[in-house]
Amino acid sequence: MDINASALLSEMQAIKSELQPLAPVNNLVPQQDFSAVLTKAVNNVNSLQQTTGDLRNRFEMGDESVSLESVMIAGQKSSIAFDATVQVRNKVVDAYKTIMNMPV
Numbered sequence: 001m002d003i004n005a006s007a008l009l010s011e012m013q014a015i016k017s018e019l020q021p022l023a024p025v026n027n028l029v030p031q032q033d034f035s036a037v038l039t040k041a042v043n044n045v046n047s048l049q050q051t052t053g054d055l056r057n058r059f060e061m062g063d064e065s066v067s068l069e070s071v072m073i074a075g076q077k078s079s080i081a082f083d084a085t086v087q088v089r090n091k092v093v094d095a096y097k098t099i100m101n102m103p104v
Helices: 005-022 034-060 068-100
Strands: none
Touching (some): 005 068, 034 068
């Protein structure tokens, strides 16, 4: 099953614009753009994976300033972050499917 991310985003933005008048007038909580938050999270995961790859390469090349412990910890951090991102994606896809199957 292929999911067109841009179509999904445009449909979610259309739904958001339809629901906008229902939002309270004086929000005390600052709002953040979902796509910006998602982009930041994906970039963070990418950064963690690149750091892990760099540490692994340096350790394999014999860099004495890099310990096995730091390589393993970095690997676990990037693995957990990636798994969490995949779970969030799965929940978003499930929510999208639920919304699309709702009777109008």
